[in-house]
Amino acid sequence: MYDADGFTPLHQATPAPNIDACNAAGVSARELIEAAMQAQEVREHQAKRRRVEAEERSEWERLMGEDGPPDDWDEPQTRYESGDDWDQRLREEGAADNGADGWGWSGGDWDWGGGGYGGAAEAEMDEDEYAQRIWERMEQRKRAASGASAAARQQWGKADEASARRQAFARDAEERSRKILEEEQAKEAAWRQAVLKGNVGARRARYEAGWHTFVTAIAAGKTGLRYSEVPWPAEDPEDAKAILLYGTADPAEVRKRIRQELLRWHEDKFAKFKDRLAPTDSPRILVGVKGVTQMLNDLASTNV
Numbered sequence: 001m002y003d004a005d006g007f008t009p010l011h012q013a014t015p016a017p018n019i020d021a022c023n024a025a026g027v028s029a030r031e032l033i034e035a036a037m038q039a040q041e042v043r044e045h046q047a048k049r050r051r052v053e054a055e056e057r058s059e060w061e062r063l064m065g066e067d068g069p070p071d072d073w074d075e076p077q078t079r080y081e082s083g084d085d086w087d088q089r090l091r092e093e094g095a096a097d098n099g100a101d102g103w104g105w106s107g108g109d110w111d112w113g114g115g116g117y118g119g120a121a122e123a124e125m126d127e128d129e130y131a132q133r134i135w136e137r138m139e140q141r142k143r144a145a146s147g148a149s150a151a152a153r154q155q156w157g158k159a160d161e162a163s164a165r166r167q168a169f170a171r172d173a174e175e176r177s178r179k180i181l182e183e184e185q186a187k188e189a190a191w192r193q194a195v196l197k198g199n200v201g202a203r204r205a206r207y208e209a210g211w212h213t214f215v216t217a218i219a220a221g222k223t224g225l226r227y228s229e230v231p232w233p234a235e236d237p238e239d240a241k242a243i244l245l246y247g248t249a250d251p252a253e254v255r256k257r258i259r260q261e262l263l264r265w266h267e268d269k270f271a272k273f274k275d276r277l278a279p280t281d282s283p284r285i286l287v288g289v290k291g292v293t294q295m296l297n298d299l300a301s302t303n304v
Helices: 009-013 029-067 083-098 119-123 127-219 237-244 251-264 267-272 282-302
Strands: none
Touching: 029 127, 127 237, 237 251, 237 282, 251 282, 267 282
């Protein structure tokens, strides 16, 4: 049977234990219970801290993966990877603001004597409250550092945008230059064709006159013939083609004209009077003759 408070007669007959009584080691049950509860709270606090750090590290890695750090960025190494380093971190955080012992550390143990940070007010705190105070200050620093990192990433973004604009401007300028060059080249080609069409008859006449003069000089036994005395059709292949085929109206006439020109420019014929050529110009003349012959052979292959 239970009474109104939920106790049985056995419970009521058994006296309550004295939790303040000390054992052989001089420690009471109350102290053991409080120590166990404090240890549990510390473990829970450390577990919570590790979760927060893991979430922040994950967010940082995500941001770095998206935006990427600058080339000269050296990411600081995390020195506190486990709860075992927590006390050391508290010491260093305290020392960063108030000197090596400004937080009340004394040889690795907490000094609650009022000489540390906060004076008498801090002396009234227990260890967890004091650690929580330091943890809050550390979080403030972390938020400030996060804000600075965000500002730096924003600055990197602006620099990237400016670089992208410069590259786009350079590409546009290059494209405009290319178009202008193509337009000028087209104009030059059109002008050349117009001039060629207007003067090709006269140039064909000069070409024939040049051949007459050249053959006459060979027949007269002239020696020391220079490169400039050879009746070259033209330096430009298209101009030469127009001059050589001027006056031909159909494919049959084109083939006939090509055969006539091949007889004129046959390499063996020029080789026969090689001794009539100026020694300084002879190699250049023979190379030029070979080039004209090759051009005529190409024309013949396309007009079969």
